[in-house]
Amino acid sequence: xxxxxxxxxxxxxxxxxxxxxxxxxxxxxxxxxxxxxxxxxxxxxxxxxxxxxxxxxxxxxxxxxxxxxxxxxxxxxxxxxxxxxxxxxxxxxxxxxxxxxxxxxxxxxxxxxxxxxxxxxxxxxxxxxxxxxxxxxxxxxxxxxxxxxxxxxxxxxxxxxxxxxxxxxxxxxxxxxxxxxxxxxxxxxxxxxxxxxxxxxxxxxxxxxxxxxxxxxxxxxxxxxxxxxxxxxxxxxxxxxxxxxxxxxxxxxxxxxxxxxxxxxxxxxxxxxxxxxxxxxxxxxxxxxxxxxxxxxxxxxxxxxxxxxxxxxxxxxxxxxxxxxxxxxxxxxxxxxxxxxxxxxxxxxxxxxxxxxxxxxxxxxxxxxxxxxxxxxxxxxxxxxxxxxxxxxxxxxxxxxxxxxxxxxxxxxxxxxxxxxxxxxxxxxxxxxxxxxxxxxxxxxxxxxxxxxxxxxxxxxxxxxxxxxxxxxxxxxxxxxxxxxxxxxxxxxxxxxxxxxxxxxxxxxxxxxxxxxxxxxxxxxxxxxxxxxxxxxxxxxxxxxxxxxxxxxxxxxxxxxxxxxxxxxxxxxxxxxxxxxxxxxxxxxxxxxxxxxxxxxxxxxxxxxxxxxxxxxxxxxxxxxxxxxxxxxxxxxxxxxxxxxxxxxxxxxxxxxxxxxxxxxxxxxxxxxxxxxxxxxxxxxxxxxxxxxxxxxxxxxxxxxxxxxxxxxxxxxxxxxxxxxxxxxxxxxxxxxxxxxx
Amino acid sequence: xxxxxxxxxxxxxxxxxxxxxxxxxxxxxxxxxxxxxxxxxxxxxxxxxxxxxxxxxxxxxxxxxxxxxxxxxxxxxxxxxxxxxxxxxxxxxxxxxxxxxxxxxxxxxxxxxxxxxxxxxxxxxxxxxxxxxxxxxxxxxxxxxxxxxxxxxxxxxxxxxxxxxxxxxxxxxxxxxxxxxxxxxx
Numbered sequence: 001x002x003x004x005x006x007x008x009x010x011x012x013x014x015x016x017x018x019x020x021x022x023x024x025x026x027x028x029x030x031x032x033x034x035x036x037x038x039x040x041x042x043x044x045x046x047x048x049x050x051x052x053x054x055x056x057x058x059x060x061x062x063x064x065x066x067x068x069x070x071x072x073x074x075x076x077x078x079x080x081x082x083x084x085x086x087x088x089x090x091x092x093x094x095x096x097x098x099x100x101x102x103x104x105x106x107x108x109x110x111x112x113x114x115x116x117x118x119x120x121x122x123x124x125x126x127x128x129x130x131x132x133x134x135x136x137x138x139x140x141x142x143x144x145x146x147x148x149x150x151x152x153x154x155x156x157x158x159x160x161x162x163x164x165x166x167x168x169x170x171x172x173x174x175x176x177x178x179x180x181x182x183x184x185x186x187x188x189x190x191x192x193x194x195x196x197x198x199x200x201x202x203x204x205x206x207x208x209x210x211x212x213x214x215x216x217x218x219x220x221x222x223x224x225x226x227x228x229x230x231x232x233x234x235x236x237x238x239x240x241x242x243x244x245x246x247x248x249x250x251x252x253x254x255x256x257x258x259x260x261x262x263x264x265x266x267x268x269x270x271x272x273x274x275x276x277x278x279x280x281x282x283x284x285x286x287x288x289x290x291x292x293x294x295x296x297x298x299x300x301x302x303x304x305x306x307x308x309x310x311x312x313x314x315x316x317x318x319x320x321x322x323x324x325x326x327x328x329x330x331x332x333x334x335x336x337x338x339x340x341x342x343x344x345x346x347x348x349x350x351x352x353x354x355x356x357x358x359x360x361x362x363x364x365x366x367x368x369x370x371x372x373x374x375x376x377x378x379x380x381x382x383x384x385x386x387x388x389x390x391x392x393x394x395x396x397x398x399x400x401x402x403x404x405x406x407x408x409x410x411x412x413x414x415x416x417x418x419x420x421x422x423x424x425x426x427x428x429x430x431x432x433x434x435x436x437x438x439x440x441x442x443x444x445x446x447x448x449x450x451x452x453x454x455x456x457x458x459x460x461x462x463x464x465x466x467x468x469x470x471x472x473x474x475x476x477x478x479x480x481x482x483x484x485x486x487x488x489x490x491x492x493x494x495x496x497x498x499x500x501x502x503x504x505x506x507x508x509x510x511x512x513x514x515x516x517x518x519x520x521x522x523x524x525x526x527x528x529x530x531x532x533x534x535x536x537x538x539x540x541x542x543x544x545x546x547x548x549x550x551x552x553x554x555x556x557x558x559x560x561x562x563x564x565x566x567x568x569x570x571x572x573x574x575x576x577x578x579x580x581x582x583x584x585x586x587x588x589x590x591x592x593x594x595x596x597x598x599x600x601x602x603x604x605x606x607x608x609x610x611x612x613x614x615x616x617x618x619x620x621x622x623x624x625x626x627x628x629x630x631x632x633x634x635x636x637x638x639x640x641x642x643x644x645x646x647x648x649x650x651x652x653x654x655x656x657x658x659x660x661x662x663x664x665x666x667x668x669x670x671x672x673x674x675x676x677x678x679x680x681x682x683x684x685x686x687x688x689x690x691x692x693x694x695x696x697x698x699x700x701x702x703x704x705x706x707x708x709x710x711x712x713x714x715x716x717x718x719x720x721x722x723x724x725x726x727x728x729x730x731x732x733x734x735x736x737x738x739x740x741x742x
Numbered sequence: 743x744x745x746x747x748x749x750x751x752x753x754x755x756x757x758x759x760x761x762x763x764x765x766x767x768x769x770x771x772x773x774x775x776x777x778x779x780x781x782x783x784x785x786x787x788x789x790x791x792x793x794x795x796x797x798x799x800x801x802x803x804x805x806x807x808x809x810x811x812x813x814x815x816x817x818x819x820x821x822x823x824x825x826x827x828x829x830x831x832x833x834x835x836x837x838x839x840x841x842x843x844x845x846x847x848x849x850x851x852x853x854x855x856x857x858x859x860x861x862x863x864x865x866x867x868x869x870x871x872x873x874x875x876x877x878x879x880x881x882x883x884x885x886x887x888x889x890x891x892x893x894x895x896x897x898x899x900x901x902x903x904x905x906x907x908x909x910x911x912x913x914x915x916x917x918x919x920x921x922x923x924x925x926x927x928x
């Protein structure tokens with residue numbers, strides 16, 4: 001998220017697309033409602049379903065799922081045609097917008113309407129409202145990301161904001177509303193198959209940098225892997241790890257997956273439940289470490305070699321959590337772990353001992369930086385404070401250097417001293433923003449509540465766009481124009497990211513020999529902090545001041561393109577806007593695209609669109625809330641919302657049970673709720689249930705006394721095949737099905 | 743044992759021993775001490791002000807969604823007795839959704855996993871932590887010896903703290919694999 005929720009009051013228009021925060025993130029949504037009340041902010045909601053958020057909108061557009069790129073190009077078409085774009089911003093702070101303009105030229109309101117299902121006049125109305133009333137902001141969530149074109153979706157919306165000059169401003173930007181409480185932080189910390197913590201990637205430089213900070217020998221670390229090459233290779237992702245077990249699709253790894261270790265992931269919130277069940281049945285070992293039964297343990301019919309370890313909730317341990325606005329918050333321990341529970345770190349420590357790497361595992365907490373080098377400074381450690389310090393000295397890529405335990409604790413103690421609209425501190429907290437939203441470049445930096453502002457100095461949270469993709473492309477400079485000077489900067493206009501090699505030239509300074517000896521190779525790998533120190537003195541941001549690129553030349557679609565979902569209800573458009581070629585390898589496994597999409601006209605047998613929805617009382621796999629009696633009472637059973645016209649065509653009355661069948665041969669049995677939030681061409685259903693599988697009640701699989709108050713079919717049993725071409729996220733939000741009275 | 747004695751005792755004892763004593767008290771049966779008419783005494787001035795004398799208020803953060811709402815947890819003798827909204831929290835400003843306000847029940851739920859479990863011949867069995875850690879690590883190390891470290895998929899959590907998440911990534915790295923992920927693929 002480039003903004004923070006309080007800033008919503010500064011937006012003239014907020015367009016929410018692929019998010020229903022009224023129920024998924026109600027306190028975030030409260031800020032949008034406050035903006036409506038206090039500032040007259042208009043709310044546009046674009047969604048396949050008339051959601052609770054849509055009910056609060058000034059303008060609701062019903063989009064066909066999987067056509068967001070077409071819709072945004074339709075907006076850009078109108079914007080460029082009328083000259084409503086911010087020409088100066090495009091010229092001075094972005095790259096290759098002409099290629100976007102060329103693609104947008106194709107997307108007339110009529111074509112956009114045909115593809116998206118939104119009437120022409122509504123496209124024009126929404127675009128006019130959004131483009132002519134800047135600053136305007138966009139909010140999105142998983143409705144945008146969970147598609148086979150998810151990565152392109154996440155690019156086209158920022159492109160729209162760049163075209164309108166809505167980036168780096170109060171009231172503008174992007175509200176990328178994350179799901180779980182620390183999904184931002186766990187992602188930042190690289191609980192991911194394609195990178196180490198802090199998005200450092202998996203190349204040798206990254207591993208050497210981390211080995212240094214962890215206080216371990218790089219050669220030892222290398223020796224832990226099967227062969228060195230597997231150290232640099234992405235692992236299996238959560239989306240398709242089961243193919244590492246089943247190997248029905250071609251895999252590339254040094255070994256089959258024989259064990260799965262689940263520590264806090266609700267596996268029934270993943271697609272392809274039938275495959276996951278098969279894999280859980282087939283592996284040699286399943287380890288589950290959770291406060292409540294992970295329904296992986298219930299889904300599988302295995303008879304042995306499955307363990308469940310009791311782990312405390314987050315109120316039974318202490319640490320920090322990163323909110324969706326990049327603020328860090330200190331979370332105090334409320335009670336000691338209940339029953340025989342251990343905290344998550346204690347579980348890791350216990351196994352690290354058995355696996356023989358405990359000493360190396362905790363070494364980083366005994367280290368600190370002295371004269372630019374990471375050295376051991378003590379013989380013991382204190383959790384979590386020393387881990388907080390380890391993270392602060394290591395993760396410079398997103399600017400966590402200023403997140404010291406002392407500062408974060410003081411923010412918690414004094415949270416009443418921060419302004420809810422601006423997050424500015426008052427009294428003793430003056431000069432800091434609440435939670436030091438990253439980047440927080442050093443221990444004096446106040447945090448950056450709004451990204452890419454050039455009207456405030458770097459030392460007060462300002463910055464240009466990051467110089468991440470080279471100095472030039474096709475002969476065009478990637479640095480910001482001469483006119484784009486960040487307030488208070490010694491350098492006029494754009495400048496490159498800082499390295500040991502270029503710092504003297506870029507900043508016009510001379511380093512002493514001692515400084516040269518201590519300084520790391522680049523700003524992101526400089527334990528000495530000298531690059532940041534010199535940058536601060538010059539009012540410069542270490543990562544540079546560049547243009548925002550609108551094309552990604554290393555992606556299959558450098559310019560984002562509309563591509564129909566893998567299973568599309570519009571066979572005619574599948575021919576016109578086909579998906580990608582099949583992918584031989586991503587995250588160690590092949591993935592079908594075109595061969596699956598064009599195998600047959602799926603819409604003949606499966607004519608109904610399948611869309612996920614959110615409910616106010618459940619989140620994620622729902623296991624947490626379904627153990628609450630009163631939250632369960634709100635949705636005591638699994639259901640699907642179905643338009644009465646569609647339901648009655650199949651003889652399904654309100655509250656009848658119905659089967660929903662998916663193209664890959666799976667089915668679920670759920671209660672049909674006649675409902676007008678959906679049209680007759682689509683149904684929507686929550687994804688937060690488990691405990692019933694293809695009609696079979698799995699109650700007997702719960703350990704005694706652990707069964708939640710509400711169980712039901714997981715919608716992910718019928719989530720269609722489909723994965724994003726870059727990130728491999730499943731296509732949860734565009735698929736097909738057919739229904740039948742049960 | 744009178745109610746007052748229990749209360750006094752509870753102030754000086756850990757939660758677990760208090761629960762044990764409460765169980766002993768209950769074993770007297772409903773007809774004995776608790777039900778006798780003289781067991782109701784006037785509430786002290788302190789109790790009128792606060793039903794949980796000596797409790798402390800802990801500032802913490804909701805564990806449901808990423809908005810990051812503040813929570814005031816009231817704790818007495820190691821037991822979370824009451825949840826309050828954080829009126830002065832800069833993000834939530836005293837608001838909570840229905841999920842967030844129920845965090846206290848989540849923690850105290852009787853459906854929590856209470857001890858390590860292992861399935862033997864289709865039946866869940868209670869085991870000790872030592873047995874669990876020994877057996878799991880033995881099996882893991884055997885498979886690692888047979889096929890190498892890529893035999894496992896580590897699935898971490900979007901509910902980890904930042905420190906736990908950093909350490910889970912390190913855990914997978916030191917085991918020797920990049921087969922690690924959590925729910926956020928994008």
